[in-house]
Each structure stands twice: as structure tokens, then as C-alpha cells.
Amino acid sequence: MVIGIIPVEMRGLRSHWTAQLPNQELVFGQTFSDHMLQVEWVEGYGWSAPEIKPYGPLQLAPSAVVFHYAFECFEGMKAYKDKQGCIRLFRPDMNMKRMNNSAPRVSLPTFDGAQYIECIKELLRVDQRWVPDEYGYSLYIRPTLIGTEECLGVRASNRALLYTICSPVGPYYATGFKAISLYANVREVRAWPGGVGDAKLGANYAPTIKPAREAAKLGCQQVLWLIGEKHELMEVGTMNLFVFWINKAGRRELITPALDGTILPGVTRDSILALTRSWRDELDIDVSEGKIEMAQIASAANEGRLLEIFGAGTAAVVSPVKRILYLGKDINVPLDPSNPNSQAGPLTKRLNDTIMGIQYGDIPHEWSVVIN
Numbered sequence: 001m002v003i004g005i006i007p008v009e010m011r012g013l014r015s016h017w018t019a020q021l022p023n024q025e026l027v028f029g030q031t032f033s034d035h036m037l038q039v040e041w042v043e044g045y046g047w048s049a050p051e052i053k054p055y056g057p058l059q060l061a062p063s064a065v066v067f068h069y070a071f072e073c074f075e076g077m078k079a080y081k082d083k084q085g086c087i088r089l090f091r092p093d094m095n096m097k098r099m100n101n102s103a104p105r106v107s108l109p110t111f112d113g114a115q116y117i118e119c120i121k122e123l124l125r126v127d128q129r130w131v132p133d134e135y136g137y138s139l140y141i142r143p144t145l146i147g148t149e150e151c152l153g154v155r156a157s158n159r160a161l162l163y164t165i166c167s168p169v170g171p172y173y174a175t176g177f178k179a180i181s182l183y184a185n186v187r188e189v190r191a192w193p194g195g196v197g198d199a200k201l202g203a204n205y206a207p208t209i210k211p212a213r214e215a216a217k218l219g220c221q222q223v224l225w226l227i228g229e230k231h232e233l234m235e236v237g238t239m240n241l242f243v244f245w246i247n248k249a250g251r252r253e254l255i256t257p258a259l260d261g262t263i264l265p266g267v268t269r270d271s272i273l274a275l276t277r278s279w280r281d282e283l284d285i286d287v288s289e290g291k292i293e294m295a296q297i298a299s300a301a302n303e304g305r306l307l308e309i310f311g312a313g314t315a316a317v318v319s320p321v322k323r324i325l326y327l328g329k330d331i332n333v334p335l336d337p338s339n340p341n342s343q344a345g346p347l348t349k350r351l352n353d354t355i356m357g358i359q360y361g362d363i364p365h366e367w368s369v370v371i372n
Contacts (some may be wrong), residue, residue, distance in 0.1 A: 008037075008122045009217060011053040020130070023137050023325040026170045028315070034132035035141070037123045039116075040148075041109050043158040050119045052126055061150040065157045068110035070203040071147025073102035076314045077267075079124050079137040079166075079371075081131045082361030084171045087124055090359045099143060101265075102199040107156035108145050116143070121162060121371045130168050140169045141316075160256065172316040173221070177352070178343045179322035179335055182224040182236060184294060186327065190225040190234055190262075197234075197262040205238065220325055222311065231294040233257060239311030239319060240269040243292055244285075244347050246305040251286050254347070258289040268312040271367065272351055280312040283347075294326055296344040301331050308345030309333045314326060318352040320344035 018034055032055050032103055035046060039050040065071045075095045078090045096113025103110050120141060124131070131139040143164045147157030171177065188211050191197020208223065215223045221235035235259055247253045254276050257263050276287045300306040309321040320343060324331040336342035336349075344352065357363035361370075 002049070006118055007208040008282055009049050010126075011051050012271060013052070013126065015055070020168070021167075023134050023170055025133050026137070026168055026319060028169050029140065029167050030077070031168055033127040033168070034115045035123060035127050036166075038052055039111075039162045041111075041160040041162065047109075047111065047162075052123055059164070060148060063150040063152060064146075064148050065151055066146040066148065068152060069147075069154055070201065071108060071157050071160075072108050072145065072202045073099060073106060073108060073200055074202060075099045075200060077141045077143075078169075078314060078358045078359070079131050079141060080138050080361070081133045084361070085133070086361065087131050088359065088361055088370040089117075089121075089371065091267050091367045092120070092270065092369060094270065095143070098200060098265060099145065099265070103145055104203060105196055105199040106147075106201060108147060108160055111162065116162070119238050121163040123164060123166070127166060130166060131170050132170075137168065137170045137355075139358075140167045141165075142167070144372040152252065155366065169315075173319070173359055177320075179320040180221040180334075181219060181323040181325065182222050182321055183211075183218050183220035184224040184226060184231070184324055185211050185215070186226060186231060187211075192227065192286070193260070193262060196264065197257065200264060208238070218325055220323075222247055222319075224326075228296065231291040233294065233297070233333055234262060235264070236311035236319070236321070239313035239316065240264065240266040241292075242269075242272065242308075242312060243297065243306075244308040244311050244345065245300045246307065247286075252284065253288055255285040255288040255290060255292060257292060265281075268314060271355055272312055272318075273353060275354060276347075278359060280330070297324070298331055301333070306331075307334060308348050310344070310348045310351075312324060312351075317355055318344075318348055320348045 021031055034111050035052050036055045040048045076096045100110045145162045148159045149157040157346055211223050224236055225234040227234055233241055242256045244254045259265050311319040322332050335345050357370050358365040361368055
């Protein structure tokens with residue numbers, strides 16, 4: 001299906017703008033820009049003309065299938081303002097590709113990703129004042145696709161709504177860029193073989209809140225998701241997971257779980273793999289995708305081979321890990337041995353600084369898309 005984007009209709013744009021909070025008072029995802037982007041789909045007719053309209057409630061029937069059977073998928077991306085005042089996106093084509101992979105898994109329509117990026121750009125031009133101009137702050141962009149047919153029957157929806165809202169945000173964690181503790185959950189699982197772990201569905205997220213609250217009671221900021229009798233590592237909270245260690249062959253290796261259908265194919269994950277592979281000769285490291293077991297993590301820590309662990313995702317970029325609570329015992333994860341005050345290991349910090357440098361336009365790269 002193709003979205004016709006020329007022209008994007010403007011419906012009742014606001015003349016009285018909402019007051020903005022100072023950057024330091026922003027709470028992640030709780031403040032919203034003035035406008036939203038909306039496109040409707042009807043089976044047999046396809047996509048309507050996209051509209052930019054004032055941010056506000058959606059008009060949906062209580063029988064809409066999204067409320068009953070979770071016909072929904074979404075994306076998370078950000079807009080950044082560089083030192084010249086230009087607005088930039090980071091690899092938006094990857095987000096559109098992933099959304100078009102998620103949608104069919106819940107029988108929702110696909111769309112032309114390149115055209116929808118142009119629609120998002122137009123929304124950002126309208127709401128450009130909401131893109132923070134301070135480093136470390138950005139405008140979070142949330143494209144969402146939902147089934148809207150009024151029906152209690154369990155079947156594919158014959159109507160859908162694709163909309164995008166924006167929220168100015170600062171650091172994901174209130175504490176800023178600091179190492180976190182993980183609770184290795186051996187009871188619940190985030191995803192399973194043959195399931196929908198590789199799709200960005202809202203239904204994948206609500207069940208993670210209860211385990212996260214339990215982890216918080218144990219002094220941990222995130223859940224380390226495991227699977228199987230050997231407690232293979234999967235993800236960290238809502239982030240992809242990376243382990244940097246000296247493997248059994250004596251090689252320094254950065255490894256992350258492979259995309260086997262249980263792992264979300266993160267944009268930041270893909271960027272980290274590409275960057276570290278480009279540094280492979282310089283840093284003399286191997287870069288791998290494969291299985292990682294908790295017994296291997298414990299062994300590496302005990303033998304001094306564990307170097308760094310971190311999570312990676314759009315919201316936090318990278319999140320260094322300092323401790324894993326596993327079966328009632330702590331596994332301490334090194335940060336930077338040369339700097340006792342550091343909150344991240346050297347590789348974690350370099351990746352964070354490089355990705356953010358690209359996002360804010362300080363490091364020229366094809367991944368950074370300027371909105372003219």
C-alpha cells in the first residue's frame with residue numbers, strides 16, 4: 001500500500017501554542033508537542049491523505065479491536081537539533097522497515113516507509129520549536145498503527161489508523177548516564193521461540209511492568225530477561241544487550257544475542273554492530289552474534305574476563321551495567337579500571353559518544369538525515 005503524501009493536509013493548526021517546560025523539568029514521555037500526524041486506512045480503499053492536526057484525543061468506538069485484541073504496533077525514534085539549528089533524524093528508514101515487519105504480524109496494513117518519513121518531516125517542520133536545542137535532549141517521535149474496526153469478533157481489522165505524536169525528552173534515566181543494576185529473572189520470559197519478540201508490539205510491553213517493579217524492590221533498575229534451562233541472555237528491560245569480554249579463546253569479543261525471532265532488531269543495536277566492526281582492527285576485537293548463558297557470565301566475572309555489559313536502545317542510547325543480581329548473588333561488572341569514578345567502560349562510552357555525535361551532527365555520517 002502507498003500513502004499519498006502530496007500535499008499533506010493541514011487541519012486547524014494551532015495559533016495559540018502550548019507553553020513549554022524547561023528542559024530540566026521534562027519527564028520522559030509526559031509532555032507533547034502541539035500537533036500530530038494521522039492517516040486512515042480502509043480495506044478495499046487503501047490509505048487516505050495524511051493530515052497534520054492539533055494534538056488531541058482520538059475518536060474511537062469502545063468496540064474498536066485495538067482495545068480487545070491488541071491490534072497495535074509502534075515505533076520509537078528521535079529528532080535532534082544540531083549546533084547550526086538544523087533538525088536531524090537518525091536512520092529513520094530502519095524504523096519504517098521494522099514497523100512494516102511488525103504490522104503484518106498482527107494483521108495490520110503496511111505502507112510506504114519512505115513516504116511516511118516525508119510526512120514525519122512535515123510534522124517536524126510544523127512543530128520545530130519543540131525540538132530541544134540542548135545536547136542530550138531531543139524530540140521523541142512515536143509512530144503508532146492500530147486496528148479501529150468496531151467488532152468483537154477475532155479477525156483482521158478492516159480499518160486502521162496510523163498516527164504519530166511527539167514528546168520532548170531528556171535523559172531516559174533521571175540519574176543521567178550512570179551504570180545500572182540488573183535483576184536476572186529466572187521465572188518470567190519476555191519472548192519465546194515462535195512468538196512475537198522480534199515485533200514492536202504494545203502487547204510485548206505491558207507484561208514486563210510487574211517483573212520490573214519486583215526488580216526495583218530488590219534495588220535493580222532493569223530486568224535481565226533470560227530463556228531456557230541454561231538461562232540464556234535475551235534483553236535488558238526494553239533494550240538490546242551487549243557483553244564485552246575476553247572469550248575462552250583469549251580474544252576480546254563484543255557479543256549480542258542473535259536475531260532468532262525472540263530479539264527485537266534494534267536500530268541502536270545495528271548501529272553498534274556496524275561501528276564496532278569498523279573499529280575491529282583498531283581495537284583488535286571480535287564482534288559476534290550468538291548465545292550467551294548466565295553460567296558463562298559468572299565464569300567470566302570470576303576469572304577476570306568480563307570487561308563490560310551494556311544495554312542499547314533509542315530511549316537511552318547505551319546504558320552501562322555495574323551489577324547483575326542472579327539467583328540471590330551479585331555478579332559485579334567492571335566499568336573503567338583506569339578511572340574509579342567512571343560510570344561506563346571505555347567501549348561503552350566510546351559507542352555512546354559516537355552515536356550521539358552522529359545524531360547531533362557533530363560527526364558527519366550518512367545515518368544522520370537533515371530536515372531542510
